[in-house]
Structure formats: structure tokens, C-alpha cells
Amino acid sequence: MSPRPEVEDPLGLEHVREPRFSSPDEVGAALAANRYLADPQAAAVVYLADRLVKPVLVEGPAGTGKTQLGKTVAEALGARLIRLQCYEGIDESKALYEWNYRKQLLRIQAGQAGSDRAVEWHELEGDIFSDEFLLTRPLLEAIRATEPVVLLIDEVDRVEVETEALLLEVLSDYQVSIPELGTVQATQLPLVFLTSNNTRELSEALKRRCLYLHLGYPDVERERAIVLSRVPGISPALALRIAEVVRSLRQLDLRKAPSVSETLDWARTLVVLGRDELGDQDVADTLHVLLKYQSDVDKAAKELLGNRA
């Protein structure tokens, strides 16, 4: 690998930051060591996210390993994973920080009871709006952490468009502004992953700040390798056959195509049943593990097994 010019640090942070990975291949290898077989594109995007200090927005069908990618990167780096699960109605007190007002109240009362003279207001104000009374939520937590951190913002498409704005400061500047305290700058730059199931269009502002990665279904080779690495005790021939069946199923026009995690469930089922081969009957008996709609099961049986039932 030829030496490359340093990428200018766009945030102007003084401290020198060591790149976590030296090449996309190294990312792929590190992930593979943690039993996550990334496609080359995913590895390259993770590598770039580190080099360019940008969050990664991961989209794709359910069950293709979007969340797992973030988790595995954390594992591979030995970093702490901080996860923000998004849902409709999440607000800054759940995502960023919150003042612990009960404790503040106690502090005020304690101050009044403890001494005869009234506590100076300034003193008190400075006191109750201090670190001690701040409850950190995932985003602030990731910014303030001193150890290496991977921040996973899961299902970001579930928050309202207005709430998305909460994320923007963290994502582009790695800082959180708290009116009473000032701005909290990141002491280390967390690697950020956002996942989305694409139930709504994310705002341009958010997309612009992220690198985009689409995780689709793997091809037969990779799916076979995934099954082999994830399901103990499976024979290579069976893994290949499973991958082939799943590929054929995905080509059918189904309501819900089988995901990678469903493939793994199916493979485990077959192993538990003690199958080494995959006959027509085995597929017919276990198809419901892969497909979640009766109409899909019927269609698949008809197409793949020639059942006219």
C-alpha cells in the first residue's frame, strides 16, 4: 500500500487522530474476524467514515445486517457501543441530555434547611446547573466519553423531521450545545452509524452530512460464507444449497423476501433437524421459517417445488 497524503482534519480539532484502519481490506478482515462478512463496498465505506470523520447512513431491507454492522465495528475496535434507539416522539431529553430537576430541587431545599442565611442566588444557580445535575443521554454520552466509542443511531427514519435537527449538530460538528453550560466538544471522535429502514425520506440536511451505504441481499457466494461462519456444525454443501434456494426465493415476487437473518434461522433449523442434504420435502416442511406470509409460502412451494396444491 503506497503512503497517502494525510486527509486534512475538517473539524480543526487540535489533537492528532490516529486512523483506526489503514485500508478497506483491513476493515473487511477485522469484521470477518468478528464473524461479520462485509461486502467490499461496506468495508470501503467504513474505512472512509473513519478517514473523513463522517457518519455512515446505512439503508436497506430489514435483516441484512445494518445494526449488526455497527455492533461488529465496535467489537472489532474494542470500542464501547452507545446505542440510541429512535422512535416516534423521541425528544432532546431522551436523545441528548436532561437536567435532573428532582435532584436540583433537593439541592435547593437542602441549602435552605442547612443554614440560617439564605444561599446566594448566583452561587446556587451555578451549583444546580453543573455537571452533577446533568443526566447524559446517548448522544451527549458519546460526545463526552473519553474512551473510544461507536455511536449507533438505530432506525433514524422513525423520528419526525423536526427532531432530526437534534442530530445535526452532533453529526457534523461532534459537539452538543447546552445553554446553561456551554458547548461540549468531543474529546475523541466517535464512529457514528445511522440505520434506516427507509420508511420515509430522510431530510437532505441529514443525508448530506453522512456517507451513504446501501446493504442489499448478498450474492450466493457471500451468503454461503455467512451461513458457514454463523451456523456451527453445518456442512458446506448444505450451506451452498441453502444460499441457492434463498436466491431463487428472492427472485420471486414475494410480499416479504427472506432476509439474511431468516436464512440463518432456516439454516439453524435444518441443522437442529439433523439434515445434511436438502430434499424437496425438507424445503416444503420448513419453508415457513423463511417466509412469513401464507400467500408467500404457497407461491414459493408452487414455483420451486412444482406443487400445484
Place this chain on the structure above:
Amino acid sequence: MLGVLSAFVGELRQVGIPISTTEHLDAARALVAVDLLDREVVRAALGATLVKDETHRAAFDLAFEVFFSVGRADGEGGDEAGDGGGRDAGLEGAAIGGAGEGSVTAEELAAMLVRALLDGDPDALARGARMAVSAFAGIEPGRPVGGTYYLYRTLRALDLDQLHSRLEAAAAAGAPQGSLQARLARDDAAERIERLRRAVEAEIRRRLVEDRGAEALARSVRRPLPEDLDVMHATRDELAAMHRALVPLSRKLAMRLARKRRKGHHGALDLRRTVRASMSTGGVPITPIFKPPRPHKPEIFVIADVSGSVASFARFTLLLVHAISSQFRKVRSFVFVDGLDEATRFFEESDDPQEAVLRINTEADVVFVDGHSDYGRALTLFDSRYSRDVTRRTSVLVLGDARNNYHAPEAWVLDDLRSRARALYWLNPEPRAYWNSGDSIVATYAPHCDAVVECRTLRQLERFVGSLA
């Protein structure tokens, strides 16, 4: 490199992919960080920084192939020289011996390709594709074409069907017809053939770029994004792409409408709960509490022409409207050619809208005489059978190109419907410029509608349907 990047970004913007200046800068910074000799990593870097929507990916890949294809030939020396006898030394195992390019017969080439495909060896495949293009494409330098015809010519000479059956036979290994294994073998062969087709396509494109330069070729091969494709003139592949784009589109639309509905203005004041809440503030009603909103949901009646010329447009509209039917109080659909039939039952009986649309094609009773659209007759039929169900809550959509084959227009029916309904819209999939030409009688119907809307693409369709709810 920066020049190429700018041209590339320009091309993507030309296609309609929105790329901001920030993203352009990010792409440049990403290129600094990666190994420029690794084409796939460069592709990933540009894709991750420039394209933020999966439906735009195909357009991106096409442009990438065009703009970043030349680099690959560099390592292999000049192309024409490489195609001579020198290259064949690398083809050990292929039954060509030391013969030059010209003497490779189609059969020998086919045998070589089958082996390359079975081994899954990309280098051998690329080599085979190169030879095939040299032998069969007959590329004429300087012509401003996108290469579709060259592709067709090469693939025809290779006889893909025969290759397919050879691959299938090799994989099936005598499995009985109709069994799982036979089916898997067929799908496997199809995928490998597709790989060959792509290799040949890439090779043709590479030569065209060498011939005319990337920007000129990009103009020739440029295709609109799926949501901007003209529904009436889409090819089969394009229709498939639009079908794929429709599902997320309708899901997003439903989500947006539901959200709009939930957020909008609230209902009447809830006196009981307001008084109850005022207890905690000493009887002063500081926070008024409102009843949850009960916005009226409109009813939608779709009357769609499903004759050949506009069938796919009707299909898309029916799919979209039924996909977001939860946003309406009721959706009923009617299809006609020169007869008329209600199609709502197909959507109700099946939980899969795609299947329902298929059943409309086969089971709906829409042909009365000759299978040519007769708007006048269809509208009269609708009026006599269903107009009683049209109320002030109903929005009626008529879909069609208003090409009436010179039958009587019967435009009075629309007047009648409009007086009963909340609104009456006409969606026309033809470009506005063609309206009223030939047997199109949009102008006759237009005064009786609330609006006549040009609806050629999914984007226009989505915008219109979104405005209804």
C-alpha cells in the same frame, strides 16, 4: 482526477440526481483517502459520498462505467494489439491453440465462455467478452450511439439460449424436471448468463469510450431515473424498475399523509377533560384540552382505461391508490375498455396488490365489442350502475388518454358525476403536447372536470395522489 470528477458530477446532475457542493467536496476528499488503482474502492467512495438514494444507484453505476472505464485497459496494453495472437497465450485450456483472433469460431468461443462461467473466473470471462465483441459486434468508430445494437448483435451471435441450457445441464446433473434441484440449476444458469451479458456490455462501453470519449457516450446512454420515466413508453426492464420504485414510494406517501393528518389542527374543545385538568391549577383552565381530530377521509373512485396503450399507467395508479387505501375512507376501482367492470373485489380478496392487478388483466369483464377504448360507453355504463354511490365525499379519478376511437364522447356523464362528487379529476398519461391530436378528445371532456392533470411519471403521479388525501 478533479476534472474527471467534475465532469462525472455534472453528468449525474444532468440525469437528475441532486448533488450538493458539499457532497462534491466530500467525494474529492474521499478520493484522496483511497487507493485510486482499485476501481471498486473508487466506486464505493464516490457512491457513498454522491448518491444518497438507492433508486439512483443504477444511474450512478451506468455513469461510473462510462467515466471510469478507461483506466482498466491501461494495465493490459493497447486494446487492438492485445486482441491479436499475443493474448491467446493466456488462454491455455481453451481449444484455440496459437490461432489468432479472427479464426475463433462461435462454437469455440461459446465453449470457452461456458467454462469461464462455470469456474466463475472473472478474468477469463472478461477475456471471452473481449474476444466476442471483437468478433461479432462490428463496432463502427465515430457513430453517436449508445451501443445497444452492438450488444444485441454480439449476444445474438453467442446464442445465449444455447449457452443457458448448457450451463443448466451442467448444474442440474440429471435432476428430474420440476424438482427443486432443476429449478435451482435454472436460476443459477440465468445468473451466470446475466454476468456474461454484463461483461459484454461493459466491454462494448469501454470501446465506445475509447472511441468517442466519456462525456459524449454518457449523453448517448443517459436514461432518466425510475421516478422520471415516461410510463407509456417504458421498456420491460424500465417497468420492472418502476415497480420496484413504487413500493417504497407508496409506503413513504402513506407515512407522510398519516403524519400530516395526525399533526394538523386539533378537534373541538373537550370541556370535561379541560375542567378536570384545571383541578391541578386551582380551577383555572390553563391548559385547554381538545378532542382528538377526526378529519374526514375522502372516498376515492378510480375509473381506469385498461386498454393496451395506457394499461401500464392504469396499473401503476391502481397499485398506488390501493397501497395507500388506509388513508382513504374507501377506495373503489373500476376498469374499462369498451365495457366496464368493478375491480375493487380483486384488491379485497387478495392481500397482494400485484396479484390483484394481474387478476384484473385476466378476469375483469371489460371488453364489450372489439377491445378498443370507448370512453362514451364506459362512462354511460358507470353512470347507470354506480353513480348512485357517488356522494359529496367522493373524489372521482378518471384515468386515460381520452383516445376515444371516434366514438360518441357522452361528456354529459362527467357533468352529472361532478355535480354529485366532491371533485372530478382526469389523469392523462400522454404528454400535454399530444392532447387533442388524432382521436384524443381531452378538450371535449376537460370543461366538465375540476382539473385535467398530465401524469406521465411516477413522480407526477405521487404528487397528485398525495394532494388528494
